[in-house]
Amino acid sequence: MSHSGYPYQQHSPTVVPAHPFDPREDAHVLRKAMKGFGTDEKAIINVLTRRSNAQRLEIAIQFKTLFGKDLIGDLKSELSGNFERAIVALMTPLPQFYAKELHDAISGLGTDETVLIEVLCTLTNAEIWTIREAYQRTYRSNLERDLKGDTSGHFRRLMVSLCNGGRDESMVTNxxxxxxxxxxxxxxxxxxxxxxxxxxxxxxxxxxxxxxxxxxxxxxxxxxxxxxxxxxxxxxxxxxxxxxxxxxxxxNQPAFFAKCLNKSMKGLGTNDRDLVRLVVTRCEIDMGDIKREYLINHKESLADAIKGDTSGDYKRCLLALIGES
Missing domain, CATH: 1.10.220.10 (Annexin)
Incomplete structure (x- = not known):
């Protein structure tokens, strides 16, 4: 999935593909980190936060080939809480991850409109089509139909318009x-x-x-x-x-995401689900820009906000993803 955003600015990812990259070697490192007594969380963070989404998926294939085991399953059994949430998000193909976030936002008790808004208002047509396909595959259900069933009035119309992915993307102005x-x-x-x-x-x-x-x-x-x-x-x-x-x-898309991040941490208690989604989905695209906007608009660095709001391996994982480890 390529991402839209600033047409007039270079993107600034904080996670880039590893070169050189050896998925078999990484699979061995992860296996060792989870074998025997205790788990080497640091080794898991070192590998998974320094590979692209595509590379992580390759590691999972090698892990299954070498050890006959499911990497996500093993990680889930070794980790817990928000750290587990962040690592599982990193291991999920992006369209499928977005599909799950939308599905959970619609099918939970009440609707989580912030998720619908954040995802459908910011992605390109092609990304929205890809997510719709992933949604259909995973839930045997139609995203537009589910949105209609769970929203109402003018907001429903806005969501249906956006989920059709029919925006003019020519950048021609008149x-x-x-x-x-x-x-x-x-x-x-x-x-x-x-x-x-x-x-x-x-x-x-x-x-x-x-x-x-x-x-x-x-x-x-x-x-x-x-x-x-x-x-x-x-x-x-x-x-x-x-x-x-x-x-x-x-x-200003990076400023919009900086505001979403601020909101996820500044309310009563942290909305870790939003925090993880924002960091995981933006780290390979424009997290450098988002960090700059965060500092300008919220008068503290994103790293300091995360440090004040999270702890342990979860904190270390998020900081690594925003390039501050």
Whole structure:
């Protein structure tokens, strides 16, 4: 899965493929780390946080070939808690991992809208199609149908639009069309009593990222304020959060993910599920950018936030993944 994000900036992963790479050797190291009394967690962290997702999957194949055992199964039996959660996430193919996160968000008690928003608002069309296929394969169920069954109203429409993966990805811009769209958004929201949500849905889910940045600038020119202010005054609840996520991730995706990370750690207790998902899915893409934005926007380094919020092998694992071990 290639990832979208800043079209005008180099990505800055904190986990890159290992060169040279010997999956058989790694399989032996992991086997030794789990054999006999006690587990060598440090050896497990050293191997798995310094390989790409594709390389980890190769190690699992070699592990099964050499020892006739399932690597994920062995890791699960040796590890526990959030450290186990992070390591199992690292060992899961990315589309399948996203599919599981979406499935759990929908099928749990109540819906975890933050997961739906974070995943569907930030990925490319191709990534969304791949995740839909993985979802269908794993759960024998259709992602769009499950989303419809578990959400309602305007938020449901936003999720269905996004999960179709039909955004224009050309990056071609048209200033005249941008001004017209900005005016249409103003007419559909702040200008009238009541809000025409479908206009927001259509523009925010269809236009390409570059074009949307132009539309946001035009909106500022028309109204004298940021489009986020309009969303906050015109919408509430899940649909407000969803539309704001689309806008923020398009304006600056690393800053959006930095905010998600901050939220996972700053509430009452840590949302470790969100923390693990964010670190594991972004470390091979733009974690360097996210760290920079975290420091700018939240006045402490991401490493310090993780240190203050986690402990033990779990902490060591996360710090290794963000390149701070």
């Amino acid at each position: 200033p005249v069309a941008a001004a017209a769209d900005a005016q249409a958004l103003y007419n559909a929201g702040e200008k009238i009593w009541g809000t025409d949500e479908s206009t927001f849905n259509m523009v925010l889910c269809q236009r390409n990222h570059e074009q949307l940045r132009l539309i946001f600038q035009e909106y500022q020119k028309i109204t004298g304020h940021d489009i986020e202010k309009a969303i906050k005054s015109e919408f509430s609840g899940d649909i407000q959060n969803g539309l704001l996520a689309v806008i923020r991730s398009i304006k």
